[in-house]
Amino acid sequence: MxxxxxxxxxxxxxxxxxxxxxxxxxxxxxxxxxxxxxxxxxxxxxxxxSNKDELLDALVDGVFAEIDLPVVGGDWRTEVRRRSVSARTVLARHPWALALVETRTSPGPATLRHHDAMLGVLRAGGFSLEMTAHAYAIVDAYVYGFVLQEASLPFDSADTANAVADSIMDGFPAGDHPHLVEFATQHVQQPGYHFGAQFEFGLDLILDALAARREGLAGC
Amino acid sequence: MxxxxxxxxxxxxxxxxxxxxxxxxxxxxxxxxxxxxxxxxxxxxxxxxSNKDELLDALVDGVFAEIDLPVVGGDWRTEVRRRSVSARTVLARHPWALALVETRTSPGPATLRHHDAMLGVLRAGGFSLEMTAHAYAIVDAYVYGFVLQEASLPFDSADTANAVADSIMDGFPAGDHPHLVEFATQHVQQPGYHFGAQFEFGLDLILDALAARREGLAGC
DNA sequence: CAAGCGTATCGTACTTAGTACGACGTACTT
DNA sequence: AAGTACGTCGTACTAAGTACGATACGCTTG
CATH class of the missing domain: 1.10.10.60 (Homeodomain-like)
Incomplete structure (x- = not known):
């Protein structure tokens, strides 16, 4: 240009x-x-x-490079939270990246650096090796899954949600899917609704639960 | 044939x-x-x-149809747990389905029925509309994300994990990624390791946390 | 300055994939 | 028996990845 x-x-x-x-x-x-x-x-x-596949690998690694690295010295909860919020932001900015992650299996340098930092933060935070594995798997599953859901929502805002809901419900006998209807009309179509706003609630819920089990002590 | x-x-x-x-x-x-x-x-x-796109939509809906429907009358925790385990099993059997979910935005009948049942179970279980939204988003994020991680693992078993880890670490200065090395050698390459086995641990952790906040009562 | 060489660029063409268009055959209706 | 509708498929066009080899440009070396 x-x-x-x-x-x-x-x-x-x-x-x-x-x-x-x-x-x-x-x-x-x-x-x-x-x-x-x-x-x-x-x-x-x-x-x-060398070919398009390698290009896609490089793109994935480039996206990972955009995510805030957690700092190994810091408080584990603060660091994990910050990088998770960042990961979600970055992945939402590049919605195509998640689809790639699923197919690519050869991590690039930024990806490896990222994983290493996360593992380091958890270990330094007092998690056993096994709990580190659990914690990392759970947090990342949540982050990836949340972004995946955001990406597959048929609507962007409450406005379009309305139209979409209507068009979907057409062609079904009225009274089918009563809970879906309740959910759509009483919640999704309410003024301030925004799916993405739920992210931090869930993240904190998970971090709380992990904190409680950090060293194997039972729940509450 | x-x-x-x-x-x-x-x-x-x-x-x-x-x-x-x-x-x-x-x-x-x-x-x-x-x-x-x-x-x-x-x-x-x-x-x-009518075209390949419609074929893909139909495939996604077919996969959803394979997932156990939660029973609206039953105990919410039991039902959500059962269907989540089922969802994970089904999605792992059809690893291509997740990639599709991300692109398709017009849910089919089985998908809608499924969502309706999940919402019904949570509402009947005493969750407020808002907490239902949170709970569903969190559980599904976890399930989807976990499957996504499973699908993008570069290895299937501890055996191949070994080889993969070695080949990845080649080309990096020794001492880089110390936590990744610890994690690989002390955990992943141990005899009984199997990533998928972590699924239920995380699911129960999340369900516990949701149960504790079911009606807005604070943490423990 | 000329000759030679390596690297970056690109023209051509082959292959695979989705699918538009319209012809053909078979079976059922009237 | 003749018509019709539907399922089937032959042909061919378009888009996309990329192999192969030619070209062009700039730098070194004699």
Whole structure:
């Protein structure tokens, strides 16, 4: 876009790829669209990435790099909470990333650094190895799953929720799905409703529960 | 496969599609491969599905249909637990389903029935509308996220975990990622390790925490 | 300055996938 | 017996990934 065509670079390629995926979805990210965005031709890209799969791996790692690293010295609850909020924000900004995570199985450097920091914070916080495994699995399951739900919501705001609900309910006998109807009309379609606002409630609930079992002491 | 080519039907098409996705992944599910599996030609399929997108929608709904429906009369904790374990089992059996969930935004009949039952169980269990929203969001985030993690693990068993860990650590200065190394050697590579076994621990932790706040009473 | 070389770029074309269009056959109706 | 509707499929167009090899540009070396 504008200006003389600068030299290509792996950096520029990756940045442009993220831009396309953010703006138009993963489906719009093709070698051709990527080349066009960079004012070049598809085959020129293959000097910086060996194939599209490797490009996708790099994108995932790039997203992980955007997430706040927890600080190993600090209070475990504070650090885990901060990085979880950050992870959720970042993943919501790049909704295509989660779909990729599921397929890619070769973690990049930023991903590894991230995992290492999280494990370090939990261990330093007094969690046993086994409880560290539990805690990390639970927190990440929650974060990923929450983002996944956000991404698959058929609506963005209460406004569109209305229309969507109506269109879905069409074609079903009235009285079917009574709880869904109650939920939609009495909760989702209320003024201040915003699905995303629930994130921190659940996160704190989970962190509380983990704190209570940090060293194996039973519940309350 | 074998026998005279029976009459096609939407049922047979969907069943074959699920079979291919289970066996060889979503990527292997093409209109051509699907046609071949059914001893027919690609264009014949279009009499039963209007396009591939609609096929994918139908697949997602088919997967939801496999999940145990919670019983609205029963104890909320028992029912939510049972259906969550079932959901995790089903989604693990069809690992491609989660990737689809993220893109599809028009829920099918089985999906709606499922949501309705879950909401009903929670409401009947004494949860306020708001706490129902929280509880459902948290439980499902956990279930989805856990399955997502399982699906993206680079290994299936402790055996392969070993090899994978080694190959990943190659190319990094020794001493980098100390916590990751500790975690891998002291925990993941121990005899009985199995990531999936953590599922119920986390689920119970979350259900305990929800029970404690069911009606807004503070923590312990 | 000329010759040579490595690297970045790109033109062409092959392959796989989704699917539009319309022809064909079979079975059931009238 | 003739028509009709529906299921089937042959052909072909489009989009996308990428192999192969040619080209072009800039830097080194004699």
């Amino acid at each position: 504008g200006g003389p065509t600068r030299q290509l670079s792996r950096e520029r390629v990756l940045r442009a790829a993220i831009g396309i995926a953010d703006a138009h979805g993963l489906g719009a990210l093709t070698m051709r669209s990527l080349a066009a965005e960079l004012n070049t031709k598809p085959m020129s890209l293959y000097h910086y990435i | 074998g026998g005279p080519t029976r009459q096609l039907s939407r049922e047979r098409v969907l069943r074959a599609a699920i079979g291919i996705a289970d066996a060889h992944g979503l990527g292997a599910l093409t209109m051509r491969s699907l046609a071949a599996e059914l001893n027919t030609k690609p264009m014949s399929l279009y009499h039963y599905i």
